[in-house]
Amino acid sequence: MRFSGTENYVATEDLMVAVNAAVTLERPLLVKGEPGTGKTVLAHEIAAALKLPLLTWHVKSTTKAQHGLYEYDAVSRLRDSQLGDAKVKDIANYIKPGKLWQAFAAESRQLLLIDEIDKADIEFPNDLLLELDRMEFFVFETGETIKAQHRPIIIITSNNEKELPGAFLRRCFFHYIRFPERETMERIVAVHFPGVKKNLVREALNVFFEIREVPGLKKRPSTSELLDWIKLLMADDIPPEALKAKDVKTAVPPLYGALLKNEQDVHMLERLAFLARREGR
Amino acid sequence: MFFTLLEGLKKAGLPVSITEYLALIEAVETGVAGYSVEDFYYLARASLVKDERNLDRFDRVFGQVFKGLESDAALEGILAHIPEEWLKTLTQRMFSDEEKARIEALGGWEKLMETLRKRLEEQKEKHSGGSKWIGTGGTSPFGAYGYNPEGVRIGQAESRHKRAVKVWDKREFANLDDTVEIGTRNIKMALRRLRKFARQGAATELDMDGTIRSTAHHGGLLDLQMVPERHNAVKVLLFLDAGGSMDEHVKVCAELFSACRTEFKHLESYYFHNCVYEGVWRDNRRRHTERVPTWQVLRTYPADYKLIFVGDASMSPYEILQPGGAVEHWNPESGEVWMRRFLETWPHAVWLNPVPQKHWAYTESIAMMRKLLEGRMYPLTLGGLDAAIGELSH
Structure with missing residues (x-):
């Protein structure tokens, strides 16, 4: 065996x-x-x-x-x-x-x-x-x-x-x-959602790993949260372009509720997005 | 068979035992791991390391042992304490492609490790930039944040140039190793040791033993007995030093405080400045308007409260010894008198000090405070917290 x-x-x-x-x-x-x-x-x-x-x-x-x-x-x-x-x-x-x-x-x-x-x-x-x-x-x-x-x-x-x-x-x-590396994560996503669009996964993972890097998060999103989130993104048919984090107006990712389980974390992300917007101006 | 590895692990302070060693040999004999070194590495890791905090140390020892550097000097090299600030340095040099091309490799992995060992022995100071010494941002093959195609990374969270050599040299578990860094979660774990359960309140649980005894007593007629549920019965009185020299430690203290909140049912906290005198306060923002007389605090809480001070105890000795020595106001009685009153009222007391323990000897007031507490001062690290909790639960 x-x-x-x-x-x-x-x-x-x-x-x-x-x-x-x-x-x-x-x-x-x-x-x-x-x-x-x-x-x-x-x-x-x-x-x-x-x-x-x-x-x-x-x-x-x-x-x-x-x-x-x-x-x-x-x-x-x-x-x-x-x-x-x-x-x-x-x-x-x-x-x-x-x-x-x-x-x-x-x-x-x-x-x-x-x-x-x-x-x-x-x-x-x-x-x-x-x-x-x-x-x-x-x-x-x-x-x-x-x-x-x-x-x-x-x-x-x-x-x-x-x-x-x-x-x-x-x-x-x-x-x-260990927390999966990007490559492993891509395989995991592929295993769970065989039909998912390649560029959606790419953008989603970009956002995901970026959020994980934000210092001071109380609960960093993990694999199960990522899978939930991608499922939601697919269900709502969010276009990959909407996930581009550099986009000034949509700096807080759509449906972030699946990734962040804590209102302090959400606030922090919103504040960071606000700061990013101000800098971008 | 792999005794050198076992010995190396022991020397590096990993808790390995014969049982685990035998399990490893047994596993190798059954051929679980196939015959590649990497599989053997995974197998050895699964059977010899039982705590993720030790994974990093295991990686280092494994790397050393299987490169034929079994000598004691090499193992000491691993344990050689490399000060953190060497490596924290953010002087990051970015190299152009031509520069990268110009940098020559030192030639061969074995030579590299050999040289590293020598350098570790030679080098005694922090180094940054440059092209020979171990440091940060340079082109020497040893160190971090620099560039050398065959580099050995020391103290860098991730490979910036993506040139890691072997799995165990990736040191992916390095951030799990550190015992110095404490977060709320760790503190909670340590504080949990202080929990003591007692039955109090409404009787809601079935008392099996009592029921059987009582039923037998009544000649077999079922007589249910209930007992109250078990609750956390530890009461904690927390005194936090606020302001002045404590400002740089505020984050650590805030973490301790938030951890305490959720861990105990009875937790009372007060603030003081440098040393306790006749007044303390509950809310640091209103420290000047809403002071609580210390006498009132001393009378309010019974002796079964555990007393925890958090403060750096770094002040002028007069603030402890002399009446009128306090920095903020005129105190009719000295801090020492007040400290003694505290310790008489609550015999279970500790002082947690965020100042690193090795610096304690340089501050006179720390030594004095420690003496007042009969040595019950602990550093605000996980180990210190553990020791403090151990002291409190005696």
């Missing part, structure tokens, strides 16, 4: 090597990068390329490591006990398997995405060390051991909100998705 990008996803060479190493050695792959550079999408594309079923575990600030293994639904058991339900006798009826259990117990190899691991408590990764290493865990309530039949491929994404513990990192491969 080798991953080499898909028709919907442009993978750089270093990314391919990292993914293939993780797949071959059956170790988790930790993916970091600016928001909107396609970390989560990557897992979906790997699953599609290698034809593996995808399990997604979205981590939230309240998620505990235990949630990924299993949960014991004590409340329904208590309720059932008061109703005299026969189910009560067997505790296994109240054990709800989590995503890791599902991945371990599956008949075929699975791809497990642990999304945004940094959202959880700081101890969360440490609590998963043994489970990810040995790919097995023990269920106290029933006394059984769940062991992976096929070691799942695990992709972990992080937005860097918390430092991950060293012991956890040592067990992973790591890839940092």
